[in-house]
Amino acid sequence: MKFSYKFSNLLGTVYREGDLLFTPDGNSVISPVGNRISIFDLRSNKATTLPIESKYSYNALDISPNGCTLIAINEQGDAHMISLISQTIVHKYRFKRKAPGPFTGEYNAFIMEKVFHAAYDETTCVDWSSDSKVIAVGSKDMTVKLYPLDKWSNFKIYSLGSHTDSIVSCFFEKNSLDLISISKNGQMCVWESSMETNDFKQIEAPPSKKQKSAEDLDEDDIDVSKVPERTEEELAAALKDVRVEDNAVEEDKLYYKRIARHYLGDAPRKDDRKAILTAASYHKTTKVLVTGFSSGAFFIHEMPDCNLIHSLSISEQEITSICLNSTADWIALGCSGFGQLLVWEWQSETYVLKQQGHSNNMTCVAYSIDGQLLATGGDDGKVKLWNIHSGFCFVTFQEHTNAVTGIAFSGTKKFAVSASLDGTVRCFDVLRYRNFKTLTTPRPVQLTCVAVDTSGEFVAAGGQDVFEIFLWSVKLGRLLEILSGHEGPVAGLAFSPTPASTTLASVSWDKTLKIWDAIEKGSAHETIELLSDGLCVAFNPNGQEVAVGTLDSQITVFNVRTAQQMANIEGRNDLGSGRSDTDLITAKQTLKAKSFTTLCYTADGNCILAGGQSKNVCIYNVKEGIILKKFEITQNRSLDAVDDFINRRKMTEYGNVALVEEREILEGGHVTIKLPGVRKGDMASRSFKPEVRVFSLQFSPTGQAWAAATTEGLLVYSLTPGLMFDPWNLQMGITPTSVREAISNRDHTNALMMAMKLNDANLIQEVMENVPFKDVELTISTLGEQYVERLLTILANSLDTSRHLEYYLHWTQHVLTYHGPRIKAQQNMPALISLQKSLTRKYDQLSKICDFNKYTLQYLVRQGALMAKDDKTEAMTYDEEDVSEGEQPVYEMQYESD
Structure with a gap:
């Protein structure tokens, strides 16, 4: 099995905080999601x-006009120059350190032009003039200051006041120095400039003494004996000329005049008096201004008259970022409170994009049987379904009234079930998007886990406050059995993946693992004693083994039939430590209390994926009991417990500085400490800084990817075929040249086997497409058994990428015809599931196109019939008129000739 899994996508979280951006073509939105950056096409x-990661969360973005370079700045002031073509970080720069240069011997991609020190408080916004000669900077000191990039004789630094609150945004007009400034209380000022940048005058260098004229000589350079005497009248006339010249210079200087003042905050304050303006964006070409408020409302005004065009309220949380695309048709809005990202087309009043992640932690995740869908549940009581290929959530179920603790797909992919602390198990139809069954217990019980058998007929859920397992029938919607026997909360449930088997494994805090067959034997069960409290359980895909994770950081594997221990894995040292800012003990001591809380077998059943109370996800070999690879899910130090050691700068003689409350003036009591004992994301806490954790793991049935529900969101890791040479069963003499020689000699079977041993995707595709259509059946019939599974994987990838659909379907048909009995004998083959996934996806894509074409042709045929009927009626009318008048009109002659 391969273990070269790399991060491929981030689901479940679409926006955290920071700036939103449209690409220059206006077709994509760039959104900062924690310490990563997502692009929504x-x-x-x-x-x-993007496959890049920062050490802290990003909060400021900007993109170059050609759309190739992205500048991203994180909370600590580190700037990353990112190439959107290669999707890599080209250069890193720290603003809070001494600039690298020739003296330090370090490369610097940024050259410092100037430093301005005119503001008296923090700067909040920046805007460039159209010719890039002037910078407008807004600040919390309620002023907007204008800085020239070059030195001008008639313009230095200019300050604009007139606001009574901190500045939120300021915008130059296109090809002009006219300015719009907007403050936090909704006050907007329109400023008119007295001149343009073309009127700026360069500062002339002072002439040397050799080049001085007689008029410019200093007093020391003048020979007084040679200066002619002047009368009082001549001196008065000369002084008058000097004053006229000084007035002319004053008239050439830049000054601003406020021509209008508008109060944008009056409209939202009718409903909410505390609403303040939080974000704004201005399109300089169309003169469209969009402003967002803390009440969740946004307004569109036409400038400079400030005419209200449109208004809408999208949520109850404040709008933290607004962006307009190149044509000002689409408006991107971000709400950090809900993690919501919207793209609104205001002219047609429709949503182009409406995505929202879980507003609290994501607690569980499940793959569908074909690996195309992902279902997630969160502490916010919502269940979301995600499409793996698009990365979008296409349906959200909000029927639960408390946190969702477990989720699972049925074996037929027709529905998903979820358990919640509200005491219900709900069944959701994946096709019709509705909650069609609600399964309840005889008395209120907090349910912690849920499982569905392979046939999709039975659903089981375990209780937390009542130590029982409840078994329902999905068809009847009735409670069939209550399985008693555990003496502690039921922590995990799993049905056997073997078809026609209803074996159920449950693990509890009472240090026992129980094997049930409730359908045939009722409450009769087999008990296996554990050395510590059981936390999670997972079945091997072959249905013969079951793995249990316990509180002492061990993973134990048992045989289901004999109850014998097959393997034991010690994972305490692999979990990795992490010290929180509020921890009073070291990370080494904290590690003793950590354990694996989620387990999952790989698709082939040879390895186990484990995660828990740390930032690491480990892959273990079951037979050998050793760790094969460790994945670090995040480097984001904006989360807690990422580092093993606390920064010594935070440590004082009185303790950790992180434990000291830091309240800011007029900021509503913003503090950095969280409530005592809070480990999960509690939005009611004084500071939302959750610890990094892995809540749930799930391996894709295709074996090509796995997903982890973490504090950062839903991380998907997949096998990405790269340029690495990865042969399989390679022998001497097998080269690309020998493969092509076999193709030219029409030895197609030998060429295909050699190409698969080289494992080069392009070469394999070249060999397959050189096989004549009539020889495909013969080539497959002479292929060895060991090549069948690899050929199915290749066909699955080819169906996704190639345009020769019928040709590869012909290959697929003959592979399944000749080798079907052997494939059916294997209970679990990830390659076959991957092929099914590709065929289903291709069918869905083509069915939409075919339906559209079919209905379009029906419409055209119907319109043609109606037009022919109307033409025939007109022709009969004209014939009657010709008979009555005895003349043939010109129109009828033209019609007949046509």
Whole structure:
């Protein structure tokens, strides 16, 4: 099995905080998601996350006019120059350190031009003039200051006041120095400039003494004996000329005049008096201004008259970022409170994009049987379904009234079930998007886990405050059995993946693992004693083994039939420590209390994926009991417990500085400490800084990817075929040249086997497409059994990428015809599931196109019939008129000739 899994996408979280951006073509939105950056393509309806990661969360973004370079700055002031073509960080720069240069011997991609020190408080916004000669900077000191990039004789630094609150945004007009400034209390001022940048005058260098004229000589350079005497009248006339010249210089200087003042905050304050303006964006070409408020409302005004065009309220949380695309048709809005990202087309009043992640922690995740869908549940009581290929959430169920603790797909992919602390298990139809069954217990019980059998007929859930397992029938919607026997909260449930098997494994805090067959034997069960409290359980895909994670950081594997221990894995040292800012003990001591809280077998059943109370996800070999690879899910130090050691700068003789409350003036009591004992994301806490954790793990049935529900969101890791040479069963003499020689000699079977041993995707595709259509059946029939599974994987990838659909379907048909009995004998083959996934996806894509074409042709045929009927009626009318008048009109002659 391969373990070269790399981060591929981030789901479940679409926006955290910071600036939103449209690409220059206006078709994509760039959103900062924690310490990662996601790009939402609105044309192709696809979301991707860049494979880069910062040590802290990003909060400021900007993109170059050509759309190739992105500048991203995190909370600590580190700037990353990112190439959107190669999707890599080209250069890093720290603003709070001494600039690298020739003296330090370090490369610097940024050259410092100037430093301005005119503001008296923090700067809040920046805008450039159209010719890049002047910078407008807004500040919390309620002023907007203008800085020239070059030295001008008639313009230095200019300050604009007239505001009574901190500045939120300021914007130059296009090809002008006219300015719009907006403050936090909704006050907007329109400023008119007295001149343009073309009127700026360069500062002339003072002439040397050799080049001085007689008029410019200093007093020391003048020979007084040679200066002619002047009368009082001549001196008065000369002084008058000097004053005229000084007035002319004053008239050439830049000054601003406020021509209008508007109060944008009056409209939202009718409903909410505390609403303040939080974000604004201005399109300089169309003169459209969009402003967002803390009440969740936004307004569109036409400038400079400030005419209200449109208004809408999108949520109850404040709007933290607004952006307009190149044509000002689409407005991107971000709400950090809900993690919401919207793209609104204001002219047609429709949503182009409406995505929202879980407002609190994501607690559980499940793959569908074909690996195309992901279902997630969160502490906010919502269940969301995500499309793996597009990266978008396409349906949200909000029927639960408390946190969702477990989720699972049925074996037929027709529905998903979820358990919640509200005491219900709900069944959701994946096709019709509705909650069609609600399963309840005889008395209120907080349910902690849920499982569905392979046939999709039975659902089981375990209780937290009542130590029982409840078994329902999905068809009947009735409670069939209550399984008693545990003496502690039921922590995990799992049905056997073997078809026609209803074996159920449950693990509890009472240090026992129980094997049930409730359908045939009722409450009769087999008990296996554990050395510590059981936390999670997972079945091997072959249905013969079950793995249990316990509180002492061990993973134990048992045989289901004999109850014998097959393997034991010690994972305490692999979890990795992490010290929180508020921890009073070291990370080494904290590690003793950590354990694995979620387990999952790989698709082939040879390895186990484990995660828990740390930032690491480990892959273990079951038979050998050793760790094969460790994945670090995040480097984001904006989260808690990422580092093993606390920064010594935070440590004082009185303790950790992080434990000291820091309240800011007039900021509503913003503090840095969280409530005592809070480990999960509690939005009611004084500071939302959750600890990094892995809540749930799930391996894709195709074996090509796995997903982890973490504090950062839903991380998807997949096998990405790269340029690495990865042969399989390679022998001497097998080279690309020998493969092509076999193709030219029409030895297609030998060429295909050699190409698969080289494992080069392009070479394999070249060999397959050189096989004549009539020889495909013969080539497959002579292929060895060991090549069948690899050929199915290749066909699955080819169906996704190639345009020769019928040709590869012909290959697929003959592979399944000749080798079907052997494939059916294997209970679990990830390659076959991957092929099914590709076929289903291709069918969905083509069915939409075919339906559209079919209905379009029906419409055209119907319109043609109606037009022919109307033409025939007109022709009969004209014939009657010709008979009555005895003349043939010109129109009828033209019609007949046509």
